[in-house]
C-alpha cells in the first residue's frame with residue numbers, strides 16, 4: 668500500500684470549518700493522539716491497538732532502543748474521519764483508499780467503518796512511520812525493503828503470503844531477487860506483478876528477521892541508511908552468510924522450500 672500523502676491540505680479544510688472544529692476530540696496515550704469526530708469508542712479501540720502494534724513492531728524489527736521518542740509533542744497523530752466521503756474529500760485520496768500516512772508529519776488518516784484499517788492498514792502504515800524514523804529519508808532505502816517490511820507486519824495475511832510464495836518458488840516463477848530489488852511497482856497497472864512483488868518482498872524480509880534476528884536486521888538497515896549498497900550492507904550485517912544477491916536468493920529459496 669503506497670497511499671502516502673506528500674502534500675497535505677487537510678488542516679485548511681478541516682479546521683477552518685466551524686462545523687468540524689468544534690466537534691473534533693482527542694484521545695491521548697503515551698505515543699499517540701487519536702483525533703475523532705464524536706466517536707470515542709472507536710478512537711479508544713484504535714488507541715489501544717496502536718500502542719500494542721508500536722511495541723510489537725519496534726521490538727520485532729529491532730528498533731526498540733532507537734524509536735522511543737514518539738512521546739509528548741512527537742506523538743503520532745491518527746485522524747479518524749466520520750465517514751469515507753469526508754475522508755476522501757479532505758485527504759484527496761483515490762476512491763479505493765482505506766487510509767493513508769503522511770510520513771513527514773507522522774500522521775495516519777482513515778475513517779469510521781474502514782474495514783481493513785485496524786488489522787491491516789494501521790500496522791502497515793505504523794511500520795512505515797517507525798522505519799522512516801530510523802532510516803530517515805536520505806539513504807538508499809529500496810522499495811522491496813520498505814514495503815516488504817510493512818507488509819510483513821500485517822500479520823493476518825502472512826499465512827496466505829507464505830502459501831503463495833511457496834507455490835511460486837516451487838514453480839520457479841518468482842521474480843529474481845536482482846530484479847525485485849530494482850523494481851518500483853508504484854503506478855504499475857500489472858496487478859499480478861504488484862501482488863507478487865509485495866508477497867515476495869515480505870517473505871524476504873521475514874527470512875532475514877526470522878532466521879537471523881532483529882539485531883542483524885537493524886544493522887543491515889543502518890548500513891543502507893548510511894548509503895551503502897545492498898550487497899555491501901548484506902556482507903556487513905550477515906558476515907559469512909551471503910556476499911551477493913545471488914547467494915541471498917539461493918539461501919532464501921532453500922528457506923521457502925523447507926520452512927513454509
Ligand SMILES: [Zn+2]
Nearest residue numbers: 668669814817
Ligand atoms: Zn506501504
